[in-house]
């Protein structure tokens with residue numbers, strides 16, 4: 184492949200968007216049939232977003248916003264912090280939080296469309312990436328996950344390489360992203376990797392939330408130039424941008440200025456200067472126009488002035504700047520009114536009307552084109568590589584498990600068959616299946632990181648929930664087998680549990696099954712509780728309760744009925760593990776009695792009368808129950824993710840809607856002149872953005 188044909192410009196970055204090679208590669212090799220016009224014309228009219236707050240109050244985050252974005256143009260959303268830029272992007276891309284209610288019209292190619300789960304690509308503010316992979320690996324795995332199976336790997340690789348060059352990542356292509364123990368690429372490079380992952384599939388519609396935040400001026404210029412280049416390839420690009428430099432500002436085609444959820448200006452970026460002058464706020468000489476616009480509409484300046492005046496730290500002198508002669512609140516009012524009465528507003532409305540009348544192509548979901556098997560396989564390999572490189576994922580646990588099992592081994596060394604060994608064996612099994620399995624909770628922070636990556640990729644339609652659950656189960660298997668077989672072997676032979684190969688195999692299998700159940704339980708918790716401290720506390724609490732009813736701390740027949748005995752002890756995996764292991768260890772052994780003149784005690788007698796074990800059930804049945812619990816927890820994990828995606832937002836939305844109605848505001852959907860309604864619905868997933 185002629186990758187060399189891409190000659191990086193200047194600092195090694197190819198500015199100006201997709202190179203002709205990658206564009207043609209994409210079309211040729213994916214064999215994508217572009218029937219008709221596949222460009223994305225996005226129009227929104229009278230978009231209002233109301234959020235319900237925790238105390239039952241409501242807040243208007245966006246108020247009757249109208250605008251449009253066309254293929255071939257780069258639209259920048261600008262405004263002070265809290266003005267509603269991210270909310271507008273979320274509303275347009277179908278990602279509003281469940282407590283947010285949308286009314287108004289959003290049309291893609293003149294039609295109502297669902298833009299979530301891959302139809303539009305969205306680069307969010309947080310760069311949730313896998314820290315142990317290099318930049319090239321990250322993009323390559325993403326290519327395998329999403330490009331069609333029939334596309335040759337050499338072609339996929341060529342596309343990956345051209346994307347790396349396009350985002351100027353060649354110098355750090357073989358550097359790891361970085362995590363808590365690995366020093367990786369810089370923050371700016373992470374941003375560029377996040378963008379690279381989304382442009383890989385050449386989406387027709389691309390949303391970016393603050394793609395230049397945290398970047399130095401050269402990187403910010405480069406990223407913006409790349410986005411502009413993408414738009415020049417016929418794509419529709421909308422990005423929120425914070426405090427752009429004058430060079431970056433010059434790259435915008437259209438500017439959407441927001442303040443407190445209201446439109447201050449929407450039109451050609453180059454004409455904003457004139458609009459501000461006409462409204463009575465001309466940009467002073469030698470001031471960056473974007474700084475001036477934001478200075479005029481950032482009401483925080485009023486608070487800052489008041490605070491400084493109050494504390495006598497600052498004397499305000501009148502100068503020529505009109506912004507200093509009025510409060511920012513007044514300036515915003517004047518600008519909003521001027522815009523409503525301006526020709527910019529009229530021409531925008533006309534354009535929106537015109538766009539709404541043209542019914543264009545229905546765009547396919549831009550999600551993955553790879554088969555389910557390819558997705559599951561790639562995710563398994565990627566997850567396996569990550570687990571093997573992340574010291575904290577399994578290796579640290581292996582060390583701790585070995586240390587703890589050596590401790591167990593020395594404390595119960597050659598436990599034997601004396602009278603006191605009866606209780607010692609019971610205690611040893613209880614410790615192994617209670618505490619040792621409990622230590623698996625240590626993997627929770629890594630699960631939470633995995634879930635963050637999953638959520639980002641899932642929302643952009645990279646793969647399905649099923650592929651993720653399967654891959655997560657398979658990739659962990661070799662590590663769990665290694666950990667449990669090594670530590671189980673140490674424990675089994677040091678303590679000298681029941682001799683015999685099958686007894687040894689049962690012990691380690693039982694340990695493996697128990698540890699995997701804990702892993703699956705913690706994954707299920709991670710799918711609902713994204714905070715790792717809370718997740719660990721919940722996981723520890725659940726396991727503590729399970730341990731209590733395992734049959735060791737209270738004998739099975741003494742566990743209070745009905746709740747603790749049924750269902751709790753049967754749900755507890757510790758219960759099945761102990762029942763199986765007690766049989767595995769004691770059955771067939773003969774123990775000394777309290778005094779030598781009393782007859783010896785058979786293991787079966789102890790099992791039935793001391794540990795109250797159900798002897799009619801084989802230990803292999805106990806093991807099967809444990810193994811089926813793994814499957815049940817994985818199904819719960821799958822269901823939890825689905826519920827989180829589909830049902831939880833609906834329920835939260837319903838509660839918030841009731842609250843708003845109770846307060847007297849009507850959040851009902853608005854039927855627009857286009858006949859389209861937007862309402863809080865199942866598709867308005869998602870986890871509210873962290874704020």
Ligand SMILES: Nc1ncnc2c1ncn2[C@@H]1O[C@H](COP(=O)(O)OP(=O)(O)OP(=O)(O)O)[C@@H](O)[C@H]1O
Pocket residue numbers: 234235236244262263264265266267268269270271280281282283425871874
């Ligand atoms: N789901 C929500 N629940 C409660 N408040 C919300 C919600 N979504 C947005 N808001 C509020 O709406 C306002 C606008 O938020 P938004 O994140 O859209 O602003 P922004 O312009 O993107 O800010 P920044 O530049 O700081 O990211 C803020 O006051 C925010 O707290």
